[in-house]
Amino acid sequence: MDVKYAYYNTSKGYKVTGGTAAQFLKADGSLDNNSYVSKSGDTMSGTLTLNHAVNSTIKKDLSTITAASGFARDILQLAGSNGVVDTLAWFGAVEADGTVKMSYGYFGATAYNATKALLWTSDQRVGIGLNGSSLPLDGYRLHVSGNSYTSGNIGVAGAINSTAGELQVQRQGVNRIRTSSTITLVSAEGASGIIYLRPQGDSTSAGQITINANNTQFIDAYNLLFGNQLSTGSTIFHTNLANSTHGYGMWLGHNLQFNGTDFIQPRGSLNSLGLTVNNHKTFSFNYGSATGTNGSVPTLTEVVKISNTGKITTLNDGTSSDWMSAYNTGLVYRGVLSPTVDLNSITSTGWWVQTGNANATSANNYPAGLAGQLRVYYSSVHIVQEYTTYANNNDVYRRYYFSGTWYPWTKDWDSNDFSATNINNWNTAFNWGNHANAGYLTNAPLSNYYTKSESLDLFVGKTGVETISDTKTFTHSPVIPNGTLGTHAVNRNQIALSASPENEGGQQLTISGNNSVSLTNYFVTSRDGSRNADDIAPNSTPRRVRFDFAKSNSAGLGASGNYAGIMTYAPWDGTTASTGDSSYQLAFANQNGINGSGVPMLKIRKGIDGSWTTPWYKLWTEADFTETNIQQWNYMTQYGLQLNQDFTVNTGSGLMISDNHLNSSESGIVDIHQKRFLATKRKEYYSYGSEYDGLGGLNFHIESARFGMGRGANDSDKLAVKGSVKASENFKSEDENPDTMFIPNGRTATLKDEIVNDQSDPKDYAVRLDPHEYEFSSSNLSIDDRNRLIHIIGEQIKMVVNFKEIYPKQQIVIYNFDNGGGTMGVDVYGKRIYNISPGCFLRLYVTKSRRIIAEQEQNCKFIW
Incomplete structure (x- = not known):
């Protein structure tokens, strides 16, 4: 029957032939044999399986709760015996606006706020067996209440700490x-x-x-x-040997090793040293020579031993009893002095013996060439040596050492040097009286008299031939007889002096006697010396004039021809010590010719003390310029450009060619109205537009070849500017790369990582943020990317992303859209650090020290 409309009622229903009560009749007329779970109060008879879809989940709708409240919600209850229920649930709070917030979740409890098998908080802290509303302690990822039993190994990366009570490690209690x-x-x-x-x-x-x-x-x-x-x-160290060599006790050894039976040398090339404390040797130090064979048993010799009474015994130098005896009796005997020992080297306290007279030499600093006994007394600062000879006289000598110096030996005087008779005679002489007033002639009265020998050396005799070795000064003229030999002094009456009248040939001066001299005095004499004018010092001719014959190129004269005449004149002494006046030199030379040709030239210079302080200055004459030249110069000063004067008479601009104008140390063209440089050199700069006392314009540093604008140049930049710079177009670097930009230190930074130059529109470049995005093309994705922002999107099955390298301050977001519901593995340097649930994303942040922080995993989905 085909019913067109659904407005049909039946008191019994429809029945399908062959159908059962467990089947459903579908709208298409077919029967459904599947079993379904009722929405309320049903019991599952089999397993409920969720498929692999991303959204295949079980949800609990809390949207109907609107009042602000704190509550516990059961997600899963397991019905058990006697009403004991294991519960998977969570505790949260609902705000006034209906927002639900989770505080903690728990698993395994008989009721809300009862003891929980497992509890976790929203910040991933986990508690086991906590009572009531207790939460895991802050700062601990895992908080266990009660004893914990682990059948396997426990790996600990940090410290094991007992916050309450003692830390116990037990085995079966x-x-x-x-x-x-x-x-x-x-x-x-x-x-x-x-x-x-x-x-x-x-x-x-x-x-x-x-x-x-x-x-x-x-x-x-x-x-x-x-x-x-x-x-x-x-004892503390027990050798377990009862023999006389080792015995029981403590042994500390160098290159000694106990092998269970004896002490051996592990290295036969080294000596053995041992310290032992035992019943046999008491306290002793032992020595064994190297055996030469590794592992062999050395022969140990007791070098030092200390008995239980405190007595020290050594192998070669006696016992502490001997040393105490030597201390009580004084100096210690040191032995016989060899023939080559220098007594200066004996500084230790003690006494020595010299057995041979031949060995007691002055070269070795003995006081006498006799055998004897040497005693030395030493302190940290002073040394005293005492030497007693073995001869019949038994003489005693002493000397003293202090501050690096041995002082001479002194001899003790005794009966070997004077007798009792000598002493009696001295006493008799002393008893005669006060010898100071006895009228004896002393040295004082004789000090005013010369001996015969002194008189012969000091005075000239009245007769006899004598030689006077030094110059004698006479206050009166001595009377000298007429000389008879050429070497004799001359009587004044024997000397005749005559001079001829002065004429063109000079003046004749004649001195006659036994010998005569003829002198010719010309008006001026020109000397022919070294022919170098510098050899004539300013102070060489005080208060005189001299003429010298010199070469024309000497002393920088710069004359032509071969020779010149030099006149040197010193108004006073030509020294600063006298009046400080300079001396002068005048040079007569040929300016530009040789022999009779050329123009005569005069040059002058001055100097003082030992050198000429100025160069030669030329005296200009008609041979150098004419009256016509002078008229032309006058015309040029009236109508031409002049130094440090305004030449813009027509425009009135106030420009001048300056050389140190206003003492500003510049040379060039300046604007005297604005007091600025047009183009000048001032000290180390070429300046353009700068003021007299500043650097306000463009300034080129000559040595560094760098510019300063509004300031001086620096040592690193081609152009240093004070103030801002504005360009109508742009600034370009040499490579003109559009993926670079200027940074404040003058360099260019490349735009290729997080920030890029977006050139998609050739007319409108834009600097944009550029997170790098990766999509899986296979199940494994390896990444080494220094970009700060990275997004990874996966839609494969069994996906793993491996970061071969991570970089500080990176932010990485990873999305898992696996259609099959599988997790996505996250590896760093090949080691698994996280598994991302399906339909979720994880955000990672890498700290400056390269530690990785993970935000809480969140759900995600494609919305377009």
Whole structure:
């Protein structure tokens, strides 16, 4: 029957032939054999499976809750025996606007706010077995209330800390630390107060170390014992040898190793040294020479021994009793002095013997060439040596050393040097009276008299031939007879002086006597010396004039021809020590010719003391310029450009060619109205537009070839500008790369990572943010990208993204759109750090120290 409309009622319903009560009749007339779960109060008879779709989830709708409240919501309850319920639930709060916020979730509880098997908070802290409303402690990822049992290994990256009570490590209730089932390192099992270090197991046995502060713990096989030592032979270090070589006791050794039977040398090339404390040798130091063979037994010799009474015995130098005896008796005997020993080198306290007279030499600083005995007394500052000879006279000598110096030997005077008779005679002479007033002639009255020898040396005799070696000055003229030999002094009457009248040939001066001299005095004499004018110093002819013959190119004269005449004139002494007046030199020379040709020239210079202080100055004559030249110069000063004067008479611009105008140390063209430079050189700058005393214009530094605008140039930039710079177009770098931009230090920064130059519109470039985006083309994606912003989108099955390198301050967002509902693995350097749930995204942040922070995983979906 085909019913067109649904307005048909039946009191019984429809029945399909062959149908059952478990089947459904569909609108198309077919039967549905599937079983369905009722929306309310139903019980599932089989397994409910969710497919792989991203949105295949079970949701609980809380949208109908509008009042602000705190509440617990059960997501899953497991009905159990006697009403005990395990619950998967969460506690949250609903705000006034209907927003639901989760505080914590829990699993396994009999009721809300009861003890929970597992509890987790919104910030990923986990608690196990917490009571009531207790939450995991802040700062701990895992908080366990009560004892925790782990059947496997526990790996700890941080510290193990007991926040309350003592930290105990036990095995089956007994405190101990183990490395395996049979190896115990530390154990407290046993008698009270004893700690065992047991590398061989839990039970007490030989080969272990026992620490006991109260009880006797000696066991014969133990090598180390801490505690009371009451048993015979027990010590800190026990060799377990009862022989006379080693015995029981403590040994500390260098290159000594106990092999269970004896002490050996691990390295036969080294000597052995040992310190032992035992019953046999008491306290002793032992030495063994190198055997030459590794592992061989050395022969140990006791070098020093200390008995239980405190007596020290050495192998070669006696005992402490001997040393004490020597200390009580004084100086220590040091032995016989060899023939080559210098007594200056003997500075230690003690006494020595010299047995041979031939060895007591002055070269070795002996006081006498006799055998004897040397005693030395030493302190940190002073040394005294005493030498007694072995001869019949037994003389005694002493000397003293201080501050690096040995002072001479002095001899002690005794009966060998004077007798009792000598002493009696001295006493008799002394008893005669006060010898100071006896009228004896002393040296004082004789000091005014010369001896005969002194008189012959000091005075000239009246007769006899004598030689006077030094110059004698006479205050009156001596009377001298007429000379008879050429070497004799001349009587004044023997000398005749005559001079002829002065004429063109000079003046004749004649001195006659036994010998005559003829002098010719010309009006001016020109000397022919070194022919270099510099050789004539300004102070060489004080208060005189001299003429010299010089070469024309000497002393920078710069004359032509071969020779010149030099006149040197000193108004006073030509020295600063006198009046300070300079001397002068005038040069007569040929300016531009040779022999009779050329123009005569005069040059002058001045100087003082030993040098000429100025160059030659030329005296200009008609030979250098004419009257016509002078008229032309006058015309030029009236109508031409002049230094430091305004030449813009027509325009009145106030420009001039300046040379140190207004003492500003510039040379060039300046504007005197504006007081600025047009184009000048001032000190180290070429300046354009700068003011007289500043650098306000463009300034080119000559040495560094760099510019300063409105300021001086610096040492690094081609152009340094004071103030801002505006360009109608733009600035360009040499490469003219559009993917670069200028930064404040003058360099260009490349736009290629987070910030790029978007050139999609050739007429409108734009600097934009450029996060890098990756999509999976296979199940594995490897990334090494220094970009700060990275987005990764995956829609594959079993996807893994591996970051081969991470960089500080990166932000990475990873989206998992796996259609099959699989997780996406996240690896860093090949190590898995996270698995992203399907339909979710994870945001990572890399810190400056390259630690990775993960935000809470969030849901995501494609909306366009």
